Amino acid sequence: MKLTIVRHGQSVFNQSNIFTGWEDAGLTEKGIEEAKEAGRKLQKYGLKFDIAFTSVLTRAMKTLYYILEETNQLWIPVEKSWRLNERHYGALQRLNKAETAEKYGEEQVHQWRRSYDVLPPLLEEDDERQAKKERRYQLLDQKAIPSGENLKMTLERVTPYWMDTIAPQIKQGKYVIIAAHGNSIRALVKHLENLSDEDIVNVEIPTGIPLIYELDDKLKPTNKYFLEN
Numbered sequence: 543m544k545l546t547i548v549r550h551g552q553s554v555f556n557q558s559n560i561f562t563g564w565e566d567a568g569l570t571e572k573g574i575e576e577a578k579e580a581g582r583k584l585q586k587y588g589l590k591f592d593i594a595f596t597s598v599l600t601r602a603m604k605t606l607y608y609i610l611e612e613t614n615q616l617w618i619p620v621e622k623s624w625r626l627n628e629r630h631y632g633a634l635q636r637l638n639k640a641e642t643a644e645k646y647g648e649e650q651v652h653q654w655r656r657s658y659d660v661l662p663p664l665l666e667e668d669d670e671r672q673a674k675k676e677r678r679y680q681l682l683d684q685k686a687i688p689s690g691e692n693l694k695m696t697l698e699r700v701t702p703y704w705m706d707t708i709a710p711q712i713k714q715g716k717y718v719i720i721a722a723h724g725n726s727i728r729a730l731v732k733h734l735e736n737l738s739d740e741d742i743v744n745v746e747i748p749t750g751i752p753l754i755y756e757l758d759d760k761l762k763p764t765n766k767y768f769l770e771n
């Protein structure tokens with residue numbers, strides 16, 4: 543069984559080096575091109591999909607759209623869930639990463655960005671960046687909406703979605719593509735590969751490069767590669 547995972551193409555916030563999280567930054571021209579190129583690679587290697595999963599953030603939904611368009615598979619079912627959203631970056635959202643490193647130090651920022659369990663500073667209840675103010679999250683249990691997340695919290699909301707919704711589709715023999723985000727993908731990679739809290743610190747997910755997992759019937763990876771060329 544094969545599973546394809548793609549991180550969205552470059553976003554406007556990626557380009558400007560800004561903490562993004564649940565902010566709904568759009569794709570840059572380069573990001574759109576990365577998404578289309580991912581589609582062309584998948585087409586070249588003959589990868590076909592039966593169902594797609596993505597987040598409720600525009601950069602991932604659009605990346606998926608361009609991939610499906612390039613591979614003539616816009617007709618397949620697409621399920622969107624907040625559970626595949628990027629990790630919520632709390633009060634760091636909209637701040638410049640380099641300026642934040644100057645203020646708090648490189649090591650602190652590295653901990654916030656890559657550690658498994660260090661929390662970023664949380665948003666205050668009345669902060670205008672609170673996701674609960676957005677219509678797209680209105681129907682969720684409001685208690686489930688974070689004010690900031692570490693990778694551990696991200697994994698704790700990604701993994702149930704994987705187990706209950708995505709994994710059963712793969713077990714039925716369907717070819718699945720997931721278009722998501724750097725840290726929701728790191729959470730999934732940690733779960734799939736059973737990586738330690740220390741080892742996940744060094745895992746980076748590039749934008750727009752399809753990551754293919756070959757899985758056994760218990761969905762344990764037997765092989766993993768990026769479609770680079």
Ligand SMILES: O=C(O)[C@@H](CO)OP(=O)(O)O
Nearest residue numbers: 560561562563628655724
């Ligand atoms: O800003 C973010 O939301 C993420 C992904 O772009 O950044 P980081 O590299 O810090 O995980």
